[in-house]
Amino acid sequence: MSPIFRPRTLVLFVGDIAFFTLSLWLSLWLRTFEVPSQLLLIQHLVPFSLLFVAWVLVYLIAGLYESRSVLLARRAFSSTLLVAQVFNMVLAALFFFFVPLFGIAPKTLLFIYMPVSFALVLLWRVFLFPLLGLQSRERAIVVGDSAEALAVAHALRNAHQAPTTVVSIVEPGMNMSVRVRHALEESHARIIIADFNNRVVAGSFPELYNLLAQGVRFYDATALHEELFGRIALDIVDDSWIARNVSRSAHLWYDSLKRAIDIFVALPAAIISLALYPIIILIIKLQDGGPIFYSQLRVGEGNRPFPMYKFRSMTGTDQGDEVLKSRHTVTPFGSIMRRTRIDELPQLWSVVRGEMSLIGPRPEFPELVSEYGKHIPYYNMRHLIKPGLSGWAQLYHDNHPHHGTDVEATREKLSYDLYYLKHRSLVLDVVVMLKTIKKLLTRSGI
Numbered sequence: 001m002s003p004i005f006r007p008r009t010l011v012l013f014v015g016d017i018a019f020f021t022l023s024l025w026l027s028l029w030l031r032t033f034e035v036p037s038q039l040l041l042i043q044h045l046v047p048f049s050l051l052f053v054a055w056v057l058v059y060l061i062a063g064l065y066e067s068r069s070v071l072l073a074r075r076a077f078s079s080t081l082l083v084a085q086v087f088n089m090v091l092a093a094l095f096f097f098f099v100p101l102f103g104i105a106p107k108t109l110l111f112i113y114m115p116v117s118f119a120l121v122l123l124w125r126v127f128l129f130p131l132l133g134l135q136s137r138e139r140a141i142v143v144g145d146s147a148e149a150l151a152v153a154h155a156l157r158n159a160h161q162a163p164t165t166v167v168s169i170v171e172p173g174m175n176m177s178v179r180v181r182h183a184l185e186e187s188h189a190r191i192i193i194a195d196f197n198n199r200v201v202a203g204s205f206p207e208l209y210n211l212l213a214q215g216v217r218f219y220d221a222t223a224l225h226e227e228l229f230g231r232i233a234l235d236i237v238d239d240s241w242i243a244r245n246v247s248r249s250a251h252l253w254y255d256s257l258k259r260a261i262d263i264f265v266a267l268p269a270a271i272i273s274l275a276l277y278p279i280i281i282l283i284i285k286l287q288d289g290g291p292i293f294y295s296q297l298r299v300g301e302g303n304r305p306f307p308m309y310k311f312r313s314m315t316g317t318d319q320g321d322e323v324l325k326s327r328h329t330v331t332p333f334g335s336i337m338r339r340t341r342i343d344e345l346p347q348l349w350s351v352v353r354g355e356m357s358l359i360g361p362r363p364e365f366p367e368l369v370s371e372y373g374k375h376i377p378y379y380n381m382r383h384l385i386k387p388g389l390s391g392w393a394q395l396y397h398d399n400h401p402h403h404g405t406d407v408e409a410t411r412e413k414l415s416y417d418l419y420y421l422k423h424r425s426l427v428l429d430v431v432v433m434l435k436t437i438k439k440l441l442t443r444s445g446i
Contacts, residue, residue: 008163009065011132012125016059019124020052021045023117030112044106051095055088061434064125081125083438085118137165141183144195145171148225148233152193155228164191176204184216195221197236230396231415232422237378245422246381254425255385261426262351262358270348280311280342283333288315293346298363301386305366306355309346313337341440347389359429360388361417368410375407382417385424390436392420392428 024044028036059065062084092110106113142153153166167187170179172195180192192211196202205218212218222233281292295307313334330338337343350356356363361382364372372379393416420428 012065012129013056015124015129016056016121017052019120020048020055020117023113023120024048026120027109027113027116030116031109044109047096048092051088051092054091054095055084058084058088058091061431061438063435081122082118085114085121087438088117089114138163138191139167139187139189140164140191140193141168141170141180141187141189142166142193142195142221143170143172143176143180144198144201144221145169146195146198146221146233146235148235149193149195149221152221152224152228166193172198172200176200177207180204180208181211184211190215191217191219193219193221193224197222226419230392230419231412232418234377234411234415234418237418242378242381246384246418251424257426258357258359258429259354261429262354265358266348266351270345270352273345273348276342276345280337280345284312287331287333290315297366298387299366299369299383300355300363301383303369303380303383306350306363308350308356308363311337311343311346313343344389351389355386357386357388359391359432360386361391361420362394363387372407372410376411376414378418379410379414381421382414384421390432392416392432395432395435395439 025036025041028040028044062080064080064084089110092113093107096106096110140156142149150169153169156164156166167189168183170176170183173179183189184192192208194201194205196205209218222236225231225233284290284292291312293309294312295309297305298308300306312331314328314330334343347356351358369380369383393413397413397416420432
């Protein structure tokens with residue numbers, strides 16, 4: 001995480017724990033309108049402390065500690081926080097039901113705690129935290145005119161939680177160091193966000209580094225863009241970037257452990273899902289009498305094709321060249337299956353067989369892979385790892401191309417796939433998996 005966001009995250013974490021505790025005290029008071037005794041507070045604080053740890057993890061999964069959260073508008077932030085708190089209350093109810101070790105069954109307390117904690121945490125996050133000064137928007141200037149630098153400038157200018165705001169943009173050109181110094185003095189900025197991939201910009205900075213002694217801090221615009229938007233700027237991707245960031249040898253232990261987790265999770269899930277097969281088969285047959293399953297050839301790890309199976313959700317199936325322009329429509333039950341991802345249950349067996357993973361780039365049709373490989377540099381890097389049932393791009397890329405050629409949308413999608421390739425880890429996989437579950441539960445789809 002960039003230092004520009006690090007103090008903010010630590011203070012938010014400590015504040016969340018404090019307001020969780022305050023919410024507990026206030027909820028105990030509201031339950032009887034009597035000040036809770038020390039013994040009563042401790043009796044509840046011990047089990048709730050375990051829940052606080054789980055709740056912080058839920059906040060992490062919801063993105064409330066991520067740098068990207070500064071891009072959320074206040075209304076979107078409130079909605080995200082509310083969903084997280086509802087999920088936390090469900091966890092609490094399950095915890096006290098299945099772990100009856102603490103001698104309390106706080107049904108009424110949990111009912112009170114939910115609105116109280118939501119209100120107090122919202123008060124802390126939106127109103128009190130900015131007053132601490134850690135989020136008092138430090139002035140910054142952006143030096144560069146790349147799409148990434150301008151996107152960072154726009155995001156920081158408009159985000160209500162940003163730790164800094166951009167007050168000036170200095171475009172590359174003559175007398176760069178003089179113009180940067182003038183912009184700093186005129187705007188009283190103490191931060192420089194520079195596009196060091198621009199040769200003109202990079203060449204001017206040896207004359208500016210003495211500003212460090214005056215308390216001016218420097219940040220890389222491309223690195224901030226990657227952190228804020230969760231994607232790789234494709235302009236910087238070249239052979240040296242691939243060599244530095246997409247090394248398979250550095251992930252040998254991770255790959256082995258991930259495969260073990262895939263089997264451990266997918267095999268029981270695939271067996272349990274068999275109980276749904278008779279119902280799904282019956283509905284599909286009653287609907288139009290057509291085939292139950294259909295398979296499509298997709299490209300997997302190492303550019304090797306494999307058959308990917310689904311429950312049929314359309315009036316027909318796309319095969320071969322038809323994939324470039326689908327002529328079929330989604331059936332009524334197919335629409336339900338797609339929204340709930342029931343149509344993809346057979347893919348659990350692909351995970352068990354090792355053709356897919358739980359988390360990874362979504363597999364594409366061979367015809368489209370061939371087409372995209374001609375127009376998008378390094379497109380086939382996404383095939384260095386197994387495709388997944390869900391992935392980073394499915395969470396954050398909103399412009400998915402479906403069953404048709406869309407080079408620009410796929411280029412953008414690749415920027416998210418490369419981010420996953422660079423940062424892939426078991427922690428990131430768990431986050432993607434839990435966020436996928438969250439999206440399915442909130443019916444926002446992926």
